[in-house]
Amino acid sequence: GQQLNQSPQSMFIQEGEDVSMNCTSSSIFNTWLWYKQDPGEGPVLLIALYKAGELTSNGRLTAQFGITRKDSFLNISASIPSDVGIYFCAGQLEGGGSNYKLTFGKGTLLTVNP
């Protein structure tokens, strides 16, 4: 099946630091989504991107849809302890039409030291 390569797998940072993670693929995507998952919970949508080159912010989070439509990154600025969790990128492949089946990356585990 289609794969999204998400990196890094894990990050350990100090509170206040900025964080960057990304996803790449050999396939073209129509939509990129970034989710956060806390232990024992479902993924929560953070940011959705729909156009190549699009740069979107949600508070301290910023994400971009790569120009080639094969990648996306997520930045978190001035991290705080509650940013701890697993961050997943997800994309809808080109040609999916109205089937919004998503392909997920394997996640980035973020740990923030107070």
Add this chain to the structure above:
Amino acid sequence: NAGVMQNPRHLVRRRGQEARLRCSPMKGHSHVYWYRQLPEEGLKFMVYLQKENIIDESGMPKERFSAEFPKEGPSILRIQQVVRGDSAAYFCASSGLPTGELFFGEGSRLTVL
């Protein structure tokens, strides 16, 4: 609570039993997706349904697994004759307007003894 509702949150079954997982989509959403998540893995697509129709079941095992989304009532993911390898978290997501944004429930965690 207008979110995606899943139940049960936790389910324990012995090998050979049946598991039924239920999902009520967000109000106004007519598209339902089921995903499976193994420990320390991303979510894997299983099946996409609209009311009374299975649209894409390419991610669902051919045997023992079935899904439905009836005209009335929740979507149901059914696993017959469960085996230990079925132990996982099963997430349901729904979408409404054609925005591609899927909203997930809190998941049902199946443990097969």
